[in-house]
Amino acid sequence: MKKIVIHGNRPLTGEITISGAKNSAVALIPAAVLADSPVVLKGVPDIQDVHSLIEILEIMGVKTSFVDHELTIDPTEIVSIPMPTGKINSFRASYYFMGALLGKFGEAVVGLPGGCYLGPRPIDLHIKGFEALGADVKNEHGAMYLKTTENGLNGTHIFLDMVSIGATINIMLAAVKAKGKTILENAAREPEIIDVANLLNKMGANIKGAGTDMIRIEGVDALHGCTHGIIPDRIEAGTYISMAAAVGKGIKVQNVIHEHLESYLSKLAEMGVKMDIGEDSIYVHESTDLKPVNVKTFPYPGFATDLQQPITPLLLKANGNSQVTDTIYEKRVNHIPELARMGADVSIEGNLMLLTGPAQLKGAEVAASDLRAGACLVIAGLMAEGQTTIRNVEHILRGYDHIVEKLTDLGAQIEMIED
Template sequence: MSQQEQLAIVGGRPLRGRLRASGSKNAALYALAAALLTAEPVRLHNVPEIRDIGEMGRLIESLGGEVTIEGGDVTLDASGITETTAAPEHVVALRASFLVMGPLLARFGEAGCPSPGGDAIGVRPVDVHLAGFRSLGAEVAREGPNFVARARRLEGSRVFLDYPSVLGTVNVLFAATLARGTTTIVNAAAEPEVEMAGDLLNAMGARVSGHGSNQITVGGVESLHGAEFSIIPDRIEGGTFLLAGLATGGDVELEGAEPTHMDSLLTKLREAGARVEVSDHSVRACVDGPLRAVQLQAVPYPGFPTDLHAPMAAALTQAEGISIIHERVFENRLLYVGELRTMGGRITTGGQSVIIEGPTPLVGSPVRALDVRAAAAVVIAGLAAEGETVVRDIVHLKRGYPRIEERLEALGAEVHAR
């Protein structure tokens, strides 16, 4: 796909209807990396059909693994791994590529990877990962462009994470599954995607407990086996569609969702005046009048997710009053602000805070998709705006939102790729 591919949106149409939640982008990437821990096939279902999955698949193939992608089903066979160092061309575009380190180190005794790429939303150093590997007994060094870790066999230990990094937690968790003895990960990330990673590892024969909390215990085993596993729903994609519905004065129902993973968002939607209906596996959000301004902080789970900061800001341009969003996770999350201002958004920033004055009559404009979630923000703004919005560089959008044009059209939007 060309980086310059564009999405044209004719705004002013309320989004209405039902759609099914996709599988979680982040959780699926973690699951693909986990398959490196075993020589037996791992079969995954409900995998989103997005660019990042293909990128991770190509990385695993470059190491000697076999990856078969058939729609939402992915089969991985890592029995033929011949390489334990990830090549830069397979790492530069994907932050989650660094997750091959933990499995390769645990299974083969060595792993190498350049500094990973991905969205330019913050420094996101890999120090947490490397410190965790050292705590498990690995020798870690920088050799040319690569971070390299080596150990004959990792030793279970008490691992304290300086920050509850999601990727850091998952990478250390992967490494600990094949370590000798018991590992306790303290100050671990508690996100649902981390919990799912632990569930998958247990399905593969690991002994993981406490996942989904801030302290994870891992009893090391000699080897893992294959498994068949379904990826959890994507709470970020689902939340984005709910916000798009509210920004346009619409009514969107998300089926196949996990509402308990969306508590912080649903709480803020109710505060903003939305009518939110929840059942075991669906969420519906609609608005009978104007949205109300809210204040929130984007923080680690179970707080409001940083990945919904930008989409929420776009929706709040249509709320009455002054909304404030404090970003507590990534220092460069505010790149989207300039694009919303281009469309008429009355938004100011101070430090890591965003102040939004609404409601704002947005005007269709040419804008850029600067990262995955900024892309979602300008799409929401375009749907709420009068006139045509043209979003450039939608390669970022398609990294996180499968079949985005088709799914928006099903809700009544007028969109088409150029």
């Protein structure tokens, strides 16, 4: 077990470079197995979720090479075997193998996905989509068994009852080789979905409308390898921009697509954070005299649920009362009691998180309950007087590439130690 130790209340300056998007990488890697020749992904983040996916690929006979953020995936000798429950259960995005293997082999056996507990996250929309395409889906002994008839998968019209990133991507993966045309309505619009569609189209798929709420997929017979660069991670970018506003004395965040962060950046501007937005970078000035704001999460292009926790410590620097409401995951509140341990004036009322600033946080021993809660506590630790020790850092390492090294380069006194 590892833990992160931070000696806080130090001014940070310099430049920090954003890695490739975690939420893209975890879908692009399963998507690559649909090809019949090698796929090269550039800009892959060096995070635990990626290493877990590589282990799963190797169990399936897929050859991989991961060097300097470049991942080569050779699926030419892949075998469709039941997916290992242990590794599959460790994180949620492993469910993309359902759609990818169904699309490639017409069958799949995949252990039920795990990941951070953020309240109910059912996969019923995924199953509804697979069944609409002609698959038979059974849940037996904690695993999903997916199989098609001799007719294979057939294009169809699917309407998602609610917007779901996971279901949108999974249905795309299953439908790219289905016979005929699939129309997916009420699709999620996140940049990561466009990224996956771009990879599949480079591989020979015929997908139109990704990034809108209606995606049209014309099935193809075969997909081939290609080279694809992953988009920058908008959640990592938002995390470090919040950190720069909270404790920075001028920090440049490099490799950012600011259009992916418009709702977030407008909320920071409303608080009074001064930023110079360049073509692929954002310079965050030292922030003082911040105003409180109310934050409400929505599906893209609304305020991202994944950025709700990273903005919370910054709200504690504002003069007055702020409110945060997460409409996506109502159980995404476990960072609030940990901030209270650090002396924050915070509370939860129903699905409202109430925060009063300005707060002088004090170092404490806290625990990361999930990935973005961990990011919140890292920022809080950098703001706090004294020493903060964060346990359960495995959650943080799932999604933040070399976080300790990146923050050290800005002047943070932070280290990861074995417990």
